Amino acid sequence: MSTGRGTSISAAVSRGVGLPPSIETLHLDAPRPDEVRIDIEACAVCHSDLSYLDGTWATEFPLVLGHEAAGRVAEVGHRVKKFAAGEPVIVSLIRTCGQCRACHRGQDVACTGEIALNSTSPLMDKNGLRVAQGLNVGAFATQVVVHESQIVSLPDDVDLIAASLLGCGVLTGSGAVTNTARVAAGDAVVVVGCGGVGVGAIQAARLAGAAQIVAVDPAPAKRTAAKDFGATHTADPSNSDLAEVITDATGGRLADHLLVTTGSPAALEGAIDLLAPMGQLVIVGMAGDDVTIEVAPSWLAASNKSILGSKMGTARVAIDIPALIDHHRAGRLDLTGMISSKHDLEHIQDAFDEVWRGDVLRTVILPNRTLA
Ligand SMILES: [Zn+2]
Ligand SMILES: [Zn+2]
Structure with missing residues (x-):
């Protein structure tokens, strides 16, 4: 239920598959009792945003994408006690009722x-048409209204642009490594796909004490970056024999954990054969709705292997994000180095193009700024 009040915001509105977003003025409902309005400082472009734009995943239009964000609290609903106006926060898409x-x-x-926001978006266009919040946030916009469970306080000394990646x-x-796979010291970890999620996994595997971290990506720049973030070996899946690289890297033991962070069906093909006995294939990247894989169950049982799904790294917002903030502040988790470029809202299509081309680790939109 809208209170009838609210604010005007600028947002990048996507109105169909394949269409570039248009910058529009939208009405944003005031926060309901357990909701919070946030001024967005930064919102990184995640591959999931583009999976809606290219039709890989079905969605309703119009919508405002952007769900990897940080900003400052502008207004809180009357039941919100944990947050106050002016406070810096990270905004996530995970919404919980508690x-x-x-x-x-x-x-x-x-x-x-x-949760009320699951059924009614707080956004409306100038014709009175409801505009969906892409992935529960809609942060390619100057402001958002989200449920209080979606935000985590940040210490004042943390850069909001870097923090948005959390x-x-x-x-x-990192959640796929620590929560889903539970990587232990000495384990052999393979990470397929070295974008933002993959580099998060590589850094977490390094922090967990993995003995070998093999980073797999077709883009040379991403393989080089993966090494800077902790990979011990790299492989180009388009022209090298992955089995050979992983065999060499692990002294023939193969992978204890193989994390696939891309949605590419090719990345899953033969992945189970790269696992050591007792090994786990962890599916982190979301493939298209029509992708399937074939597995021989008897062989899976005989070698005690498992396939695990990892939605959002099985993350617990209120526990995992503060732990990552601590790692970042202590210099153990490099977020700043993961940001390849920044764009204002007007140039959001440039950011999308960079992600399409695969030449950035993370590109960040700064909705409240005008960049030269
Ligand atoms: Zn995402
Ligand atoms: Zn719940």
């Missing part, structure tokens, strides 16, 4: 609770 069975078990990504990509990659 009341359902999954929430009680600490399984944020499986929350089934009823909203999705780094949270997902």
